[in-house]
Amino acid sequence: MKERSPEMADFGEILRAAGDYGRFQKRLLAGLLLPTMILPMHFYSVMFTHAGSAHHCNTDWILRASPNLSTQEQLNLTLPRDQDGSFKSCEMFTPVDWDIESIREYGINLTTRCSDGWVYDTSVYKSSIVSDFDLVCEKANFVGMAQSVFMGGILLGSFIFGPLAESFGRKRAVQIPVVLMLIASVGSALSPNFYVYLATQFIVGTSYGGYRVNYIILATEWIGVAQRTYPSALCAMLGGVGQTALAGVAYFIRDWRSVQYVIASPWALFILYIWIIPESARWLLDRGKTEEAEKLILMVAAVNKKQIPDNIMEKVVNNKKGENRGTVKDLITSPLLRKYFFTVLFAWFSLNVGYYSITLNVGKFGMDIFLTQLIFGLTEIPAQIVCAWLMEALGRKITVASVLLLGGFISLLLLAVPQDSAITITALATAGRLFMNMGGTTFSVYVQELFPTYIRQTANGIAAMVTRVAGMLSPVLNMLAVYHSAIPVLVYSGLAVASGSFCFLLPETRRKELPDSTEDLEESRVMQMKRSNPVDDAHLSERATKL
The missing domain is CATH 1.20.1250.20 (MFS general substrate transporter like domains)
Structure with a gap:
């Protein structure tokens, strides 16, 4: 001690x-x-x-077949949907070398993981570590x-x-x-x-x-x-x-x-x-x-x-x-x-x-x-x-x-x-x-x-x-x-x-000096015990020592 x-x-x-x-x-x-x-x-x-923010696969590959597609039509043709109707964020339809009429008529059935990066929703954050470092999907x-x-x-x-x-x-x-x-x-x-x-x-x-x-x-x-x-x-x-x-x-x-x-x-x-x-x-x-x-x-x-x-x-x-x-x-x-x-x-x-x-x-x-x-x-x-x-x-x-x-x-x-x-x-x-x-x-x-x-x-x-x-x-x-x-x-x-x-x-320490030794704490403990349970000093000292 x-x-x-x-x-x-x-x-x-x-x-x-x-x-x-x-x-x-x-x-x-x-x-x-x-x-x-x-x-x-x-x-x-x-x-x-x-x-992060909402995201989906980058599917700009389809723009080679039709550069003037609207954003919504591009998503409809290239992204599968979840059961709730929203677009899947980590899957896309497999790119094909078809003309746009064929894609519209027959559609694409095969899916794959995102291969050309992601597109992020910037309505909340212009950029984040999620979008900058692609911390999505896997x-x-x-x-x-x-x-x-x-x-x-x-x-x-x-x-x-x-x-x-x-x-x-x-x-x-x-x-x-x-x-x-x-x-x-x-x-x-x-x-x-x-x-x-x-x-x-x-x-x-x-x-x-x-x-x-x-x-x-x-x-x-x-x-x-x-x-x-x-x-x-x-x-x-x-x-x-x-x-x-x-x-x-x-x-x-x-x-x-x-x-x-x-x-x-x-x-x-x-x-x-x-x-x-x-x-x-x-x-x-x-x-x-x-x-x-x-x-x-x-x-x-x-x-x-x-x-x-x-x-x-x-x-x-x-x-x-x-x-x-x-x-x-x-x-x-x-x-x-x-x-x-x-x-x-x-x-x-x-x-x-x-x-x-x-x-x-x-x-x-x-x-x-x-x-x-x-x-x-x-x-x-x-x-x-x-x-x-x-x-x-x-x-x-x-x-x-x-x-x-x-x-x-x-x-x-x-x-x-x-x-x-x-x-x-x-x-x-x-x-x-x-x-x-x-x-x-x-x-x-x-x-x-x-x-x-x-x-x-x-x-x-x-x-x-x-x-x-x-x-x-x-x-x-x-x-x-x-x-x-x-x-x-x-x-x-x-x-x-x-x-x-x-x-x-725990004891109460309000308005008391900071203790500099364990003995200071024991003395403070004795004083608190005296105030709460007035018994003889020798008995208190013995109890404090045991504590």
């Missing part, structure tokens, strides 16, 4: 002296949160152009591959950049993804073929996961207990703004390559200032880099126009630890950390399965896909304001348990609604998705407060990896609807209800 550092236990006092929510913190938040408006736009291809499953590769990149980013933040600092783990995101986004727009597109989207996903898992840690470790809900709530609100903008971008720009350039351009701005983002002083102290931490704290105090007492600075100067290294083993061997860790993993996995299952089905609710996406984005903003208020008014535990339970029960109502009730289905899906997202917002704060500094980013990184696994499994879960439409809803709703119930096992 990691030994407690008295100096680090007083970091909250140092931060209050330097200003725990002054001009410095507001500038830091602005710099770190602006990119979160753009992150939702990277789901553009997954949610819009991956869906290659139709490649679209699902692209979604999985993107989600896999997010998973890898969480896996790589979580531990990177523990070893090399929060700042580096934020800066590198920004650079990669700009390069890969431009690369996606320039992709000459599907395989290059897959590679660039994988890097985009890796950058996405790396940035998301680290920026919130860096922001939280510089902010005091009273304002700690702000970073996560503001991020979710700006994400709602980004989703709203995504609907506009997708509606007005129907060429997928142009959209990729639009998405990439803000990253060119972020890359100009991301290098001046400061490191976490808490992380520097935990690594024994006292001189750097002292300079940063003095800088923060100057920006916030605060004067730090000498006795406070002595606590920084005297901190020469530097041997603290947290591993996954620490999360497993400590009974208290283990309980928190697996409860968080289960809940965060469950809410993300529901969130992505609903989000990736945006085009299947019966309403216009652009309008549905606009509704998704606009409703996020007030929902996150309510979520921030609930976290402060009710606490983290009650909030996350409540929103998961509500999200699960509301999603179950989708099974009771007729499939042709587009407005009702969209309303229920939006509400269920909102509650899932509110749960994610709460956990972004909660996970920082549940785990000590030396293991915080490791725990957060692993939790983020689990959420990305949930994102990768969501398209697979949605595919199970071919067996029965209720299966996906039952699975993600049931998981949300079950995990919401387990969240009542």
Whole structure:
């Protein structure tokens, strides 16, 4: 078990002296949160152009027999029909060397697969990866591959950049993804073929996961207990703004390559200032880099126009630890950390399965896909304001348990609604998705407060990896609807209800200092037990030790 550092236990006092929510913190938040408006736009291809458009075989061969055929007559003579009367999208009549009168009189009976490419309906999208790379018919499953590769990149980013933040600092783990995101986004727009597109989207996903898992840690470790809900709530609100903008971008720009350039351009701005983002002083102290931490704290105090007492600075100067290294083993061997860790993993996995299952089905609710996406984005903003208020008014535990339970029960109502009730289905899906997202917002704060500094980013990184696994499994879960439409809803709703119930096992962390050691958590546990069950201190200490 990691030994407690008295100096680090007083970091909250140092931060209050330097200003725990002054001009410095507001500038830091602005710099770190602006990119979160753009992150939702990277789901553009997954949610819009991956869906493709109507298509049929290219049958221009018949124009050699009669160049003046109307489009409708050309289709009637060259394409077979399905049972519902529509033209088949992956078959055509076998080309023949006849004159047009013979074709009209006798018709063609033999069919074949498309041999000269496809013609795509451009009424919705001028171009998409489906039309540019011909991801139809035998290659139709490649679209699902692209979604999985993107989600896999997010998973890898969480896996790589979580531990990177523990070893090399929060700042580096934020800066590198920004650079990669700009390069890969431009690369996606320039992709000459599907395989290059897959590679660039994988890097985009890796950058996405790396940035998301680290920026919130860096922001939280510089902010005091009273304002700690702000970073996560503001991020979710700006994400709602980004989703709203995504609907506009997708509606007005129907060429997928142009959209990729639009998405990439803000990253060119972020890359100009991301290098001046400061490191976490808490992380520097935990690594024994006292001189750097002292300079940063003095800088923060100057920006916030605060004067730090000498006795406070002595606590920084005297901190020469530097041997603290947290591993996954620490999360497993400590009974208290283990309980928190697996409860968080289960809940965060469950809410993300529901969130992505609903989000990736945006085009299947019966309403216009652009309008549905606009509704998704606009409703996020007030929902996150309510979520921030609930976290402060009710606490983290009650909030996350409540929103998961509500999200699960509301999603179950989708099974009771007729499939042709587009407005009702969209309303229920939006509400269920909102509650899932509110749960994610709460956990972004909660996970920082549940785990000590030396293991915080490791725990957060692993939790983020689990959420990305949930994102990768969501398209697979949605595919199970071919067996029965209720299966996906039952699975993600049931998981949300079950995990919401387990969240009542977690402690309340509202307005408490971030723990720097396992002993801090145990002391906090003892204090909570005293308030809820007043028995003698010796008995409480014995119970806490066993826990």
